[in-house]
Amino acid sequence: MSAPVKLLVVSVDAMHTDDIPFARTLPAFAQILQRASVAEIEGVYPSVTYPNHTAQTTGCPPATSGIFNNLQFQPGRGDTSEWFWDARAIRVPTIFAAAKAAGLSTAAVQWPVTANEQHVDHLVPEIASPQVFDGLEDQYRQTTDAATLHRYILPNLHLVHSDRRKGRYFDFVNHVSAEILRAERPDVMFVHLVEVDTARHAYGACGEHVHQALREVDATLGSYLEALAATGDLDRTNIAVVSDHGHVDTEQHTNLNTIFAERGFLRLDEEGGLVDWDVLCLGAGLSGQLFLAEGISPERRTQVEALLAELEADPVYRIEKIWPAAEARRVYGLDGPFEWVVESEPGVVVGMVTGRRPVVLRGDADYPGPVGAHGHAPRHGGQPVLIATGPSFTPGLDLGRRSMLDEAPTFAAVLGIDLPDAEGTIIEDLLRRRPGPAAGSTTPGPTDVGR
Numbered sequence: 354m355s356a357p358v359k360l361l362v363v364s365v366d367a368m369h370t371d372d373i374p375f376a377r378t379l380p381a382f383a384q385i386l387q388r389a390s391v392a393e394i395e396g397v398y399p400s401v402t403y404p405n406h407t408a409q410t411t412g413c414p415p416a417t418s419g420i421f422n423n424l425q426f427q428p429g430r431g432d433t434s435e436w437f438w439d440a441r442a443i444r445v446p447t448i449f450a451a452a453k454a455a456g457l458s459t460a461a462v463q464w465p466v467t468a469n470e471q472h473v474d475h476l477v478p479e480i481a482s483p484q485v486f487d488g489l490e491d492q493y494r495q496t497t498d499a500a501t502l503h504r505y506i507l508p509n510l511h512l513v514h515s516d517r518r519k520g521r522y523f524d525f526v527n528h529v530s531a532e533i534l535r536a537e538r539p540d541v542m543f544v545h546l547v548e549v550d551t552a553r554h555a556y557g558a559c560g561e562h563v564h565q566a567l568r569e570v571d572a573t574l575g576s577y578l579e580a581l582a583a584t585g586d587l588d589r590t591n592i593a594v595v596s597d598h599g600h601v602d603t604e605q606h607t608n609l610n611t612i613f614a615e616r617g618f619l620r621l622d623e624e625g626g627l628v629d630w631d632v633l634c635l636g637a638g639l640s641g642q643l644f645l646a647e648g649i650s651p652e653r654r655t656q657v658e659a660l661l662a663e664l665e666a667d668p669v670y671r672i673e674k675i676w677p678a679a680e681a682r683r684v685y686g687l688d689g690p691f692e693w694v695v696e697s698e699p700g701v702v703v704g705m706v707t708g709r710r711p712v713v714l715r716g717d718a719d720y721p722g723p724v725g726a727h728g729h730a731p732r733h734g735g736q737p738v739l740i741a742t743g744p745s746f747t748p749g750l751d752l753g754r755r756s757m758l759d760e761a762p763t764f765a766a767v768l769g770i771d772l773p774d775a776e777g778t779i780i781e782d783l784l785r786r787r788p789g790p791a792a793g794s795t796t797p798g799p800t801d802v803g804r
């Protein structure tokens with residue numbers, strides 16, 4: 354059974370509301386924006402990709418979803434720490450599960466935390482932890498269904514670039530997502546495009562490089578509009594262009610694990626490998642999460658707390674606040690298996706490396722980059738977008754500032770399904786009411802959202 358209306362959600366990773374005026378000059382964005390309603394979105398903290406994309410499919414913040422960082426906490430693994438790639442790490446139902454339960458067909462391409470997601474019919478998961486698998490083919494064989502693997506993934510693997518600077522997955526994702534949209538005509542499809550985020554990391558939050566990346570995204574959006582027109586689905590497809598966080602330009606790295614090592618709170622071997630630790634930082638870009646060793650003595654814990662108070666008070670480290678996890682949960686909806694959340698000043702990377710200087714400033718010869726970053730508290734920097742157009746959405750509204758947690762319940766309402774665990778609320782003013790019988794309209798019915 355095919356749904357009366359469809360939903361296509363395209364995440365343009367790290368798109369800012371400030372990008373909209375330029376986007377209006379591009380053909381596909383212009384077509385989408387022409388009758389769209391637009392909101393500025395307050396994302397979840399930390400403003401990194403995986404917690405926010407999970408919020409967009411669950412309506413839940415990290416404290417509830419379990420996706421508190423891009424990275425899993427795997428002490429001692431350093432650069433080989435795994436990302437949260439497996440969907441089974443999400444502790445609440447997703448919109449994919451709700452859609453499947455309602456008999457809708459589903460697709461997801463490069464959407465974070467979707468590997469092994471059982472409720473996506475056509476699944477091309479994003480895998481940022483290639484070290485877990487025995488090569489590219491194996492990473493998909495182990496994480497998606499045979500039909501998608503043979504029909505869409507294997508024939509297009511040559512489009513995955515070995516050179517990361519070319520955007521390893523850009524061509525593959527753009528091609529495969531348009532193919533699935535055209536051939537499978539899913540009722541619900543989520544796609545994640547990372548061109549804009551990649552450009553901002555490399556060259557900073559603003560500039561011509563962002564325009565170029567938006568042009569590339571526009572070409573992909575154009576291919577979706579073309580596919581929908583070709584299948585006759587354009588008029589009944591709701592399109593939401595969303596983003597997950599903004600960027601700010603970086604100014605400093607504050608390398609907390611280096612400081613912990615220097616002060617004797619973590620111990621390294623001669624190669625710099627982690628031996629053991631009392632307190633350890635897991636970075637989330639422009640914020641961090643501090644883990645305490647299990648079974649730490651009350652005396653040692655007090656010493657850790659004294660060190661943290663000292664770091665927080667010393668302006669050289671540029672730490673705005675170190676939140677106890679319970680307080681971060683109350684204020685930001687952020688919690689996890691850590692004890693504290695380190696909120697740095699905007700532009701300050703909370704580094705987790707050892708073997709560098711405790712503080713490295715932009716302009717120093719050993720400044721490692723990136724030029725732009727995120728992970729900061731969501732009130733800072735460029736703000737994410739929600740651009741919504743289609744038969745179920747009221748056109749032309751400026752919706753002001755809304756919570757990212759409201760996106761998933763609103764998408765669910767469009768599809769006539771329910772997400773009872775979502776902590777956000779439906780953006781009612783965005784939704785067009787079903788015409789009543791008195792209207793005598795034969796327009797294909799926007800979903801009934803009057804609940």
Ligand SMILES: [Zn+2]
Pocket residue numbers: 366367401402550597598
């Ligand atoms: Zn992102």
